Amino acid sequence: MEQKLYQNEEILETYLGTPEKYEWYKRAFAKYEVNGVEKIAWNWSWYSFFFSYIYLIYRKCYVEAILLWIFQTIVACTLGIAGIVIMILCGGFLPYLVYKKYKKTAMEVENIDGDYQKKLETMRELGGVNILARNIMIGLFILSIIGILSLAAFAVAAAL
Structure with missing residues (x-):
């Protein structure tokens, strides 16, 4: 079976744009797939716990960040203490959103014309951090x- 672009370690490292975090994301992303079948899994991130929407913006998940900020604001204004529950859920599940964006981007890039180097450059431009x-x-x-x-x-x- 042919390896998908999103399963390529060089593509992942290029997309992340943060070599020092590569191993962490590699382990996290491995939890989100079992024998080619995607699954949601818990993977703790202190950054996404304390700074949820800032974490998403840093990882270029802008739409998700805006929606989360709106949701957190509404919850904080109406339910108060439930905000801590949202923070805990963000700490465990926001890395999964980054994985979803990575996988979607890699699958789109896989279908473009061009050699491997062009795909690598495209992943570098679409990924990384802001x-x-x-x-x-x-x-x-x-x-x-x-x-x-x-x-x-x-x-x-x-x-x-």
């Missing part, structure tokens, strides 16, 4: 924390 977007989101996250703390301090001072 450091600028991550840093912007971290800055906005910090500003929102400062804003919330300022409003709380103002409310306490006004009550006195």
Whole structure:
């Protein structure tokens, strides 16, 4: 049986764009497939636990990040403590979303015309990480924390 492009280790390493994280993702992605059959599996990531939508933006999963941010905001505003449950689920399952995007991208690239080198370059461009977007989101996250703390301090001072 012919190896699929997404099963190629060089393709995975190129797509990830973070050689220092390659082994972690390789082990994680191995959990998501058994004998060619895809499955959902738990794989813990502290990064996705604490910074769920920032993690997705860093990994160029923009639509998923926006949807998760909306969902987390609604849950936090309406259900409060249930937010920790969402954080735990994000910590265990967001790497699976990265795998799904990787696999989908690799399967699309597999069908393009061109030699292996062209496919490798395409995976490098479509994958990788977005450091600028991550840093912007971290800055906005910090500003929102400062804003919330300022409003709380103002409310306490006004009550006195």
